[in-house]
Amino acid sequence: MRHFLRPTVALLFAALALLTHRAHPAEHAVVITTTSTLGAAAQAVGGDSVSVETILPPGSCPGHFDLEPAQVRRLLACELFLRHDFQSFLDGRLLANGVARDRIAALPAAGGLCVPDTFVALGRAAAEALAVRLPGETEALRTRAEALAHEAQTRGNTLLARTARLRGKPVAGALHQAAFLRWLGLDVRCVLPGGDDPTPGAVSRALTEIRATGALAIVGNVPSGRRLPSTLASRGPPLVMFDNFPPSPRACRLLGHARPQRRPPARRAPRIAPCRTRSSPSPTSPSATPAGHCWTTSRLRSHAAVSPPCSAPTAPVRPHCCACSTANSHPPPAPAVSSAPIRPHSTGAAARRGVAESA
Template sequence: MSSMPGMMRSPTFREPEQDSTGNRAAVSHWHSTLRISGMKSILRLLLVAVLAGCAPRPAPRVRVVVSTTNIGAIVAAIGGSRVQVATIAPAGICPGHFDIRPSDVVVASEARLLLNQGWEQWFPKLLQQAGNSRGVAVTCTTPGNWMVPPVHLKAAAEVSGLLARVDSAGATVFASAARSYAARVESIANEVQGMFRGRALPAVIASAQQSPFLEWLGFRVVATYGRPEELTARELMELARVALDSGVGLVVDNLQSGPDVGKPLAEALGVPRVMLTNFPGTEGYPQTLIANAMTLRSVLE
């Protein structure tokens, strides 16, 4: 059948003519060459398959559930690709006042390591509902405010050890990552303190959650306050009196405690007010530390 116009013709392979002894030898050599070439191709494929089977497979990531971004930021930085971290309480809300969700129970039931800071009243309920008998639940023992660099570094050393506890094969990796992370945090912390060193810093009234960080930077905190539901009219008047007596020049709110708690006080005093976060955001601890410092510096210029 002749090909229709426009259709592609299939390639045609012709063997050498077999009308003489020389031609028959050529045909035999041609067949032999094809067999050898085919065997080499098969051997190559077998070799690739064997090597692929022998190549080390990546270890499954350790599932870690943490109560706060304080812990989560450290786990992510030190654990790297060896961990899969799930943070229960988002950075923008107070982890002490949090309602667990069904999805939180699911991830907790599948975790190999479950970490909290000890003051999350909902965490025992999460563990109970998760019913995870194979997971290791640990309350971190590093005291203090984890947003303050020296405290954060102690917490990082503790978390590194906890990761090695459930993934001993990765202990060396975790230790190395912890050293690199500590060096980075120390470097940034020095830069942040340098932003305020030598400046005439104003006296401050601040959220109790921000007081340790402000004092680490060199500010003099003359009084603190708590959450809005804890602040009575009498306490507000007392804060105003202290502020006037101390020449307060700045009010610092804490995002997770309620962003506008100090607003009436700042307006009454006629001084600037800023809001800082007490928990790392999704960008990690170092960047959150820088962001807090930049916010503070902006009101001093």
């Protein structure tokens, strides 16, 4: 009897272990993305089937960064790695270190990353890439992608209605924000020069063009740097800084719900007023699907991406780094990043300290 029970019990435990091993990856496939925008798209369409991690911290340039050895090792263990189509410089190192080519997916972005249609396209592309790795989830992935598209369209229409008074207003915008500004209906008469070099010559030429076009505001792009736009704003129209990458890959950080704002000290000049939710809805629900954060200024009010209207009246708040950012009395959750540090080339030590403090 004893000889009979031992192999039976062993087989039972082996079967349970096998079932557990098969069920767990299907429920929580690890998906690593380069930016929080891709992370939000993957989380929105993947729902409870995926666990999303993001490499780059907020404020980093997505086109100039180094992968640390610990991050490469983490990528070896993930089910899928999603990158932007302009980040092909990563593939050589990943392939050389043993990451399978079929686990790397490049998601194209035809327009500005804050434009709703662009985010919807990223969501659908992420769903198809995940379907290859998780064939049993194909129908659910595509269903969530369509729910994301519907949510983005609804919130986009709401945003356009709220910003209708901005249509036709002349602005000077950063190259990587021009598409979103045009989607809002603004007249982008001047595109800021690339780079972040506030040399006298660059500042003089840009100011001449801005003044000639009659721009009412300057819209900068956080990853491109704020030195040049800040210098221009000190001698010209007011400055608003937008970012295509929210501080968290949560879906609600992009398309989130109506959110309260906080009021800063009365002495502060009216500037950008970000908002965020106090709690994160389930990524599987349609209401949790992504696309941007709220911003307001005394001269220019708009919502980057497909953010909903704020529930509280507009209030001036300390300027934050992006139009897809959050701020209220609760500190925003830190993005999921690898334990090894990233070395973004476009941000200085002060910027990296700011990211660390906010995390």
